[in-house]
Amino acid sequence: MQYYIFKESCATEETGPVYPQIQRWRSGYDDDKPDSFYSYYLIAKGGAFPDFIPNMDSLLLHGKAKTTDLLSFATSVTGFMINKKLKMLFEQFVFPPHRFYQAKVIHKQVQINDYWFMHIISDYTDFVDYPKSAFITSGFSNSEPKPITLMSKQDYINKAKQLQDNSFIKKLPYRSINAKKIHLNEKFNKDLDFFQINRFDINFYMSQELKDAIIRNGITGCDILPADNLIIK
Incomplete structure (x- = not known):
């Protein structure tokens, strides 16, 4: 489709x-x-x-x-x-x-x-097949992309929060998680x-x-x- x-x-x-x-x-x-x-x-x-x-x-x-x-x-x-x-x-x-x-x-x-x-x-993040999808972390404007593995929505939430904490608490360069390829499951x-x-x-x-x-x-x-x-x- x-x-x-x-x-x-x-x-x-x-x-x-x-x-x-x-x-x-x-x-x-x-x-x-x-x-x-x-x-x-x-x-x-x-x-x-x-x-x-x-x-x-x-x-x-x-x-x-x-x-x-x-x-x-x-x-x-x-x-x-x-x-x-x-x-x-x-x-x-x-x-x-x-x-x-x-x-x-x-x-x-x-x-x-x-x-x-x-x-x-x-x-519709509940319907993503995370292990089959492809994700990256990147800086502003998707600079310096690096692959990251996500196994579930909760895994995404945890790792996204960790990146946010690294930026605001540890003062590390800003990075966020973006999807490069998304598989939606049969429940979508x-x-x-x-x-x-x-x-x-x-x-x-x-x-x-x-x-x-x-x-x-x-x-x-x-x-x-x-x-x-x-x-x-």
Whole structure:
């Protein structure tokens, strides 16, 4: 079964020469309010959906950026900024838990109300066959990669914490664990059309069917690459 990596396009002719396309919030946006997007993030980073709708009025699109179905948006909340066309397409496929929040986007002083922030909660690290997968430790920007053997998720948690302690307590150079090749076991839900494994792999993966639909509908602002690093039984 073939899967693909789905990601935002970066500074292309289609998106314009800047990345991300969305550069900042409007002047006067208050991060300290209880319904701000930052307040939303503080709860969402724990892996749950907050019980309020974040204020997404308004985000500023860079003047040199172009409007696309998917807008690049640098945020610590896992998800995508998509328009109604892409939202309607996504709703036809099987996703992990997710929610949509309407957002106001301003481009060259014109307000666009056609965008939604799609927040996705996706962690499938429980379904990784760790002994068959390949992992590395590396510094910033994957520098100086070194192989590391992981036998289980708990083994990953223990070794990742040890690396963190080495960095912050022992003052050793920063290193983290990343996956080079991932095997998912037979318990993984193969009905999913879109997912992120998470923790040691931040890629978003999608099915052949969703990839074909994206191309068929001419969705703009995204890159699609073969997921040669992913093996699913």
